Amino acid sequence: MSEVKNTLRDILRNMLTAFETSINDHPPSIEAHEIGTVLSIGEGVAIVRGLANAKSEELVLFENGTLGMVFNLDPEALGIILLGGAEGLRSGTLVKRTGRVFDVPVGDSLIGRVVDAAGRPLDEKGKIASIQRFPAERAAPRIIERSPVNKPLQTGIKVIDALFPIGRGQRELILGDRQTGKTAIALDTIINQAGQDVICIYCAIGQRNSSVARFIADLEKYDALKYSVVVVAAGEDAAGLQFVAPYAATSMGEYFMEKGRNVLIVYDDLTRHARAYRELSLLLRRPPGREAFPGDIFYIHSRLLERSTHLIKGGGSMTALPIVETEAQNISAYIPTNIISITDGQIYLSPSLYQKGILPAVEIGRSVSRVGGKAQRAAYRKVAGNLRLSYSQFEELETFARFGTRLDENTRKAIQRGQRVREVLKQSQYKPLSVPKQIASLIAVTEGVFDSVPLHKIRSAEERLQSAVSELQPEICAMIDAGKGLSEREIEVLLDTIRLAVSDLQDETASRGEFI
8 A cells, every 4th residue: 555655656746847847948928917897888988897906097908909098096996088999898898907007109200190199100101110108198397497488489470470479398379269260370380390490299189080181281282291290189089089189299299309309289279178078077977167177177288288398408398389269259268268377378369350351360469478579589579579569559549540530640640550560460371481581571561661552562562572682681681590680780771672672562652642
């Protein structure tokens, strides 16, 4: 009996030794995952139980391949926002943790591409060749890491560059009712960055696919896509993608900013972003507040826009142009007032000006840049320093004159000068102007050269004098481009060139006795 026991012991020992040797030579690939199950599915959200160690903003993967992001950390279940379609998801579907927070690819390989909010390509140009990823949510730079905003970012739009200058690292809000030209201003600003070593990022939030396609086509037409990145979360996409899109786009821009480059980012628009967040919050039972928005709606936009700045270390900058849609010109609504209080100024577009054909429809009285002349080229301050005040006075005089009151000679001249200023500030879309050309037009109207030119010929007179100044005064144009100021002698030289360019229009007007 003892011999049998010894034999069995030896057999078992040999089998165990052989098994240990096999394990050591060929260790098994075992992966452990924390698995949860879906309790319920809503419109763009899921309630999940079982992921006890999940973190806020962590990515989770549903068994049908849909990604989600942890949004609510409740004691008994998690609120997950879906970053894709809900097809195939139902109660009981398995979901597992990925162990990483929501992040996006960054790097030079994104330039010239169209991607979604997760960094996945939408332009059929192949995969994004990026080896680095940034979390979509990142802390804003500290105050000590920020540099003063004192370098201009030219939009190429006369009324903005002259009256409401935008600096690199500034946050300038563009707001107005529907169909007033908000996106057009952003597009012209992007087109104007050609040759300026500025990376442009356009983030479409909740827009129609046709509108986004038209915007991308315009970028390609004017050769601006080669220095741009387009991030798209269309209105047909899940509300979760619309919510995370601006944060993902900002992380893509921060990569370039931290490399010492200058970035322009456009959020089009944050009204739809707020609506997407409200939709998610109400589905996940976050308590509503003013106008049915959750109480932290201010925080989601402040933590986004505070990431735009001008860094001391490396000198990179990120300039933000958030767009907000108003209803019935009500800029005191909840979302517009929130973002006005966060940004460094606003450009308000008036529907009444738009209907009158005064484009861009910038209402000067309601627009402001809180950075002001600190980020403006010296030449603008020399020739347009009092332009905003005089134009506002003209608008009041024009309103007063509509009552048919008899006007004295000085008032009549002031109104005629104001009409010509308004005509000069008009500008066609897709035609941003260089700084010297803008300065030439501003000198002509502020120094009275256009006083003897009829209103309907101001546009042709502008084109003439701009060409003349570019061709005949290249040294002064180069000096203006370099950011230097203009002396009285240089202004006189420009005035002589301008008068010569439009002299035939003035002579023709005088000979015909036209009303000016």
